[in-house]
Amino acid sequence: MTTTLIFDADGTLYDETMPKAKAELLTAQLIASRTGYGEGEVYNLFREVKGEITQSGSLSPDRNNRTVWYAETLRRMNTSHGDIVSKIDAREASGHYWEVVYGEIEPYFDLVYILPELQSRYRLAVLTDELYDIQVEKVKRLGLSGYFTEIISSEQAGVTKPDKRLFEYALNRLGVSAGESMMIGDNPSADIRGARSVGMRTAWLHRGKYYYYPTGENERADVVFENYLRLYDELR
8 A cells, every 4th residue: 555655856846947947057157257258158068067977877966966067167167267266166156056946946736736635645755866955945945845744865875866775765764665655756767767676656757858758668657647637546
C-alpha cells in the first residue's frame, strides 16, 4: 500500500524552463556590465561550462551547483582578460541567478488543485538534486511549504539521481519502505530509473523538457500522466 509520495522539484512542481533561461541571460548581463565582456560572450561561455560540468558523468551534488558553474566561467574569463574576479565573484553571480528564478517561478495550477487532497491521504516529501537551502527557498516561494513534511537534497546524501544510494537515503530519512512509496518526477533518466532501482513505484509527469525523451526499459514508469488530475485518478 502506498503511504508516501515523493516529488522531484524542478520541472515537477513547476515549469523550470523559462525561469532558468531568464536567470542565465540576466546573470550574463550582470557579469558583462561589471567586466567589459559582451553579454553574448558571457552567456555562451557559461553555457559551455554548464554543459561540460553537467555532462561530465559525475554524480557529485556539485554538478548542479550554480556557484561552481559561475566560478569556472569567471576563471576562464580571468585567464583570458585578467582581474575579472575582483569585479564580481561566483557567489554574487549565483545569488543573482537564484533571485531571478525565485521571482519567476509559479507552481503548476493542477498540482495546487489536488495537493490538499493528496496531503489528506499521503505523506508528501520532496527529493531533489538541487542544494538544500536553494530548494527550501524555492518551495517556500512556490507557496507549497505547508504540504511537504521533508525536503531531501542530494547535497545531504553526497550523490545525485539516479544513484540508488540517494533513494535509499531518502527512504531511510522518511522511515518508509520502497513498497510503501511512489516517486513522482519529470525526468525518466534521473527520477524514474533511480526510484526503480530500489523498488519504488514511479509516476512520470509527461510534459516539459523531457516530453520527447525516449525511455529505456529501466526508465518506464508505473504511471504516465500529463495532468495531475490524471495522477489523482490513478492513485485512487
